[in-house]
Amino acid sequence: MADSTRPDPNSPEPSPLTALPGSVRTLPQGAQATGVPSPGDTVEVTLRLRAPRPLTPLEVAAAPLTREAYTRTYGASEDDLGRVEAYAHSRELSVVEASVPRRTVIVRGTVAQVEAAFGVRLGLYELGGRTFRGRSGPVLLPADLIGVVEGVFGLDDRPQAGPRFRLAAPVGSQSIAFPEQVAASFTPPELARAYGFPEGDGAGQTIAIIELGGGYRPADLRAYFAGLGLPLPRVTAISVDGGRNAPTGDPGGADGEVMLDIEVAGAVAPGxxxxxxxxxxxxxxxLNAVTQAVHDARRQPSVVSISWGAPEKDWTLQAMQAMDSAFQDAALLGVTVLCAAGDDGSNDRVGDGLAHTDFPASSPWATGCGGTRLSLSDGQIVSEVVWQGASGGATGGGVSDTFPLPDYQRDAGVPPSANPGGQVGRGVPDVSAVADPQTGYRVRVDGQDTVIGGTSAVSPLWAGLVARINARRGQALGFLNARLYPLGVLRDITEGNNGAYAAGPGWDACTGLGSPDGGKLAALEEQG
Structure with a gap:
């Protein structure tokens, strides 16, 4: 794979380069080398910078900061930005963007330039029919930038995450017109009533949804909301790093995730x-989608719904730390972050016989959303147990291998990890709701009425609930875990398991504090 026209990153440099902690990547198992990118190809690289001072729990517990106060206290310093920009200039890289509140610098250069600037060797690899640009080993930076720069992203463009949804039946045979294909299916408003959501439509709030592929068609949204007798919510697509609303026509692909997210959140909070x-x-x-949403001063979302994830082992430490830091930013600004906990049980589709948690749901600054199987009679809940489907799907959940036990879970009864050594760590999930596709959500995707489940549906359902509560109380709830754990158990789910962990009274690593309980959640409206 050698190419004599490309500079050797191991050759002597004017400033010796040092490994950036947490930046080591390994190639996916089964990836086949197919060549190298052209030295003149263009690459954009994102650098995430440190905060001027560390976050304290007391500051999060206080009232949300204004965006101006946040930027003054936690935005990137001009000195740090200047040092990063100077390094980029010294390596003939162009600065595309430098954001103080996002603590982000995006630079652009050729493959040859970024290889030299960051001490990496880029190759082309094929896995599962897809070609990606990849790297292995650490990212290198000058010693005086170690600590200033917390992460470097974009050198490697392998797929980072997958959607967390499950179809109730094969594509082409899953119409709501054929209810025998599923045990039961529900519209989001039916679920809101069953769970006792407070009255309201979320008017005045903005729900941010993060998508990493697929798209939506306005005609489908008009048909879906008209069928529910609801007004069409205002939906806006925002492009990040060249991403766009690009429906593929495959309801079993990323389009299913996009439409599920929009329709569930929008039907619960149509205002x-x-x-x-x-x-x-x-x-x-x-990462850039999250930071752009959290720091969107124009739209000012009060809640962010994320239904994409991957096992912690598939992330670099720098990526998890950067995302966790972005969620801390959200907490300071009073923005709630909700993340799907995964659809493959305690193993999270790793297949190594160990238990794994899904990230970003395992971030201590996110509210992880697990899944249940639900039965209703005349609109009332008659049974709710852990989702563990016969088809192999099951709610994610467990104990993080990366993050320590957060203060708010000290008295929750989080067990030691099921893995050898019994590590004590962050417990996932925090909350739950129906996710079994056999008791799934009625949605419309690519012209088809269908039933979809998965913890992907739980995140936008809770997002709609938070938007309703925010609108009613006239102030954003912000970091939800700090408010939920003092309330205690919600609708307690005590039956079932997700593999390595079983449900029981109180918090558990299948359904967290439980599914929504309207009566208990009403107390959130009274909190300051």
Missing amino acids: ANIAVYFAPNTDAGF
């Missing part, structure tokens, strides 16, 4: 604005 941030499915795209 809210829906802002959909489309980004490439890379570590850089995912």
Whole structure:
């Protein structure tokens, strides 16, 4: 794979380069080398910078900061920005964007230039019929930028995450007109009533939705909401790093995720604005979509719904830390972040016989959303158990291998990890709701009425609930976990398991504190 026209990143440099902690990547198992990118190809690289001072729990517990106060206190310093820009200039890289509140610098250069600037060797690889640009080993930077720069993203453009939804039946045979294909199916408003959501439509709120592929068709949205007798929410597509609303016509692909997210959140809170941030499915795209949503001063989302994820083992440490830091930013600004906990049980589709949690749901600054199987009679809940479907799907959940036990879970009864060594760590999920596709959500995707489940549906359902509560109380709830854990258990789910972990009274690693309980959640409206 050697190419004599490309500079050797190991050759002597004017400033010796040092490995950036947490930046090591390994190639996916089974990836086949197919060549190298052209030295003149253009690459955009995202650098995430440190905050001027560390976050304290007391500051999060206080009232949300204004965007101006946040930028003054936690935005990137001009000195740090200047040092990064100077390094980019020294390596003949162009600065595309430098954001103080997002603590982000995006630079652009040729393959040869970025290889030299970051001490990496890029190759082309094929896996599963898809070619990607990849790297292995650490990213290198000058010693004086270690600590200033917390992460470097975008050198590698392998797919970072997958959607967390499950079809109730094969594409082409899953119409709502054929209810025998599923045990039961529900519209989002039916679920809102069953769970006792407070009255309201979320007017005045903006729900941000992160998407890493696929798209929506306005005609489908008009037909869906008209069928529910609801007004059409205002939906806006926002491009991040060249991502766009690009429906593929495949309801079993990413379109299913996009439409599920919009329709569930919009049907629960039809008065809210829906802002959909489309980004490439890379570590850089995912991070930039989140930071752009959190720091969107124009739309000012009060809640972010994320239904994409991957096992912690598939992320670099720098990527998890950068995303976790972005969620801390959200907490300071009073923005709630909700993440699907995964659809493959405690193993999270890794297949190594160990338990794994899904990220970003395992971030201590996110509210992880697990899944249940639900039965209703005359609109009332008669049974709700852990989702563990016969088809192999099951709610994600467990104990993080990366993040320690957060303070708010100290008294929750999080067990040691089921893995050897019994690590004590962040417990996932925090909340739950119906996710079994056999008791799934009625939605419309690519011209088809269909039933979809998965923890992907739980995140936008809770997002709609948070938007309703925010509108009613006239102030954003912000970091939800800090408010939920003192309330105690919600609708407690005590039956079932997800593989390595079983449900029981109180918090558990299948359904967290439980599914929504309207009576208990009403207390959130009274909190300051």
